[in-house]
Amino acid sequence: MSNEQTIEKKTFEVTKELIDNLVSLINEKRVVEINNTLHALHPSDAAEVLSNLPEKARFNLLLLEALDLRPDTVKELNNTLQKDILNQLPTDNVAEIVNQLESDDALQIVSNLDEEKKIDVYEKIPLQDKKLLEEVLKAYPEDSAARIMQTEYCSVSPEWTVGETIDYLRETDDLPKEFLQIFIVDDKKRPLGSVPSSRVLRNPRSTKMKDIMDETQMLIYGDWDKEQVGYLFEQYNLISAGVVDKNNKLIGMITADDILTVLKEEAEEDALKLAGVQDEAITDNAVKITKKRFVWLLINLFTAVIASYVIGLFDGNIQKVVALAVLMPIVASMGGNAATQTLTVTVRLIATKELTAENLFKIIGKEFSVGFLNGVLFSLISGLFVYFWFYEIKLSILIAVSMVINMACAGLSGIAIPVVLDKFKIDPAIASTVFVTTVTDVVGFVSFLGLAGIILGI
Incomplete structure (x- = not known):
């Protein structure tokens, strides 16, 4: 008799029972249990639950002072609902969300704020982050590559050795949480090539980075349309790519997970446009x-x-x-x-x-x-x-x-x-x-x- 067991995995579904239970908790203001219910779900699933809440229940939910909405949940909300929720949440909560997210997600959050709320949030985030966000928002249009890039990236000098690079990666906090590509740049931050992080780990510590870098690389200009960027990722099977400004200075990177979102949004947008329908969300009345x-x-x-x-x-x-x-x-x-x-x-x-x-x-x-x-x-x-x-x-x-x-x-x-x-x-x-x-x-x-x-x- 085989000891193997078949594990059946089911996709998450928003059930009437789940929504009714959450509405009851909201009406009774049992905020601890609400937080536990939402935190027990994957951020994407929690966002879907929030999207399916009745409008009145969602409004009352956001009035609860001890409500703890995870940043990863907020970033998964559709644009319309995200705007409504962010502009209803207290400024301190929004600033905390922005501070915990990587720059591409933080940029999305900030761009969905009313001007008055945006100014208040800017006062509560680090000055360096504020400058980066303001620079991208002012310099690049809404659907541009710069609006979906991370400003965090890993770059080193071509003269560095593998050992120096590994020590830098271990000791530096101001790097992306995850990255697959290390950019090789000159003294003016212009990309000369790139090295997969796996290649760094597999070479002797004394090896120079310029000796193992790929000189041929796909670079994306910050003002390119994000749909064009999605096409390039699909055409050349890219996992990540550097983003440069008009002076060819490296200003960020775009990863495949961001492009998946872009391609999904563009496909949905085109399908809706063919029927004369656009920009509709489940939360729209x-x-x-x-x-x-x-x-x-x-x-x-x-x-x-x-x-x-x-x-x-x-x-x-x-x-x-x-x-x-x-x-x-x-x-x-x-x-x-x-x-x-x-x-x-x-x-x-x-x-x-x-x-x-x-x-x-x-x-x-x-x-x-x-x-x-x-x-x-x-x-x-x-x-x-x-x-x-x-x-x-x-x-x-x-x-x-x-x-x-x-x-x-x-x-x-x-x-x-x-x-x-x-x-x-x-x-x-x-x-x-x-x-x-x-x-x-x-x-x-x-x-x-x-x-x-x-x-x-x-």
Whole structure:
């Protein structure tokens, strides 16, 4: 009989029982038990619990004086909730959180504070940390590489030996908690190369650092967009990379865990933008969400009016043959779905920089061909379906021809529209869906209802 045991690991779930228990503790102001409950969870799980608390319970929770929110829990909160919580917490608590976090997380915390609260917090953190935070916030935009970097890093002279480097690592407190790369810099802090920390441990103490360093290194400028940085990490399988200013002076480093967060946020953002939804959090109330969604729904209303106007141009044909009104949504719907498939692929290609000037026309031709071939296949299927429904061969021919036209146009518009928008510096993930849907609706209705007059003789 085997002594091996299978250990089943389950992902954390926020249960109604857990939330109800925590709400009861909040109502009874049993702060010690609240702290114990939250501290027993992983910081990410504790943040998820806070996100799922009813708004009133969360407000009352933050009023408890002895509440002990761990810094690692606060940094895991989404931006909206983090802002609400930080600006409600006492200044001393926020300053303590900032002081315990590494610079990249501290920067995120400070950037989410109201100006008045930020000034109060600055008075309670070390002067050196305050200067670093202020410098990055003022010099670099919100979505830049510098905003996700750690200002703590390990750098040594190329003339140092392995022994001197190891002694420095042991004796110096002002270093990152974890790092895999040691930067070799000149006297002006300009990177000359880097050495993996494992290589330092495996070489004799007398070896010079310049003799074991990698001269080829990937450096990132602080003003680069963080999405571009994410692409570089993914493209070159980076674990960490140094960040330099415009004078090539080393100012920090970015690690893979930060990039995972960036890639996740960008993927979620693009997916939401394709549906005309952005910056929504589970903690947002109905009014706030309504405001965010209203604009794109309004644009959709205008494009729907355009499609309806096109239908109105052929109202005489529809009145003569009622079957046209029954069948025309099929053509428009198939074109819309085909275009959305192409659109989704195109937005991904643009985001990952796989769509270039060299392969653009090749991919456009391929997507047009895919749309045309799908159109041919579905024209046969829909043509047979319509024939056995209405027993009218001319209706079958009509829907078959219009299906080919609309799906071919869908393939073309699904790639052409996001490419054109990107050319004009308009985010294709936001604006493409509305335009593509309008094109496929209009082309579908015009081809179907326009050909009806020719094929059916009406």
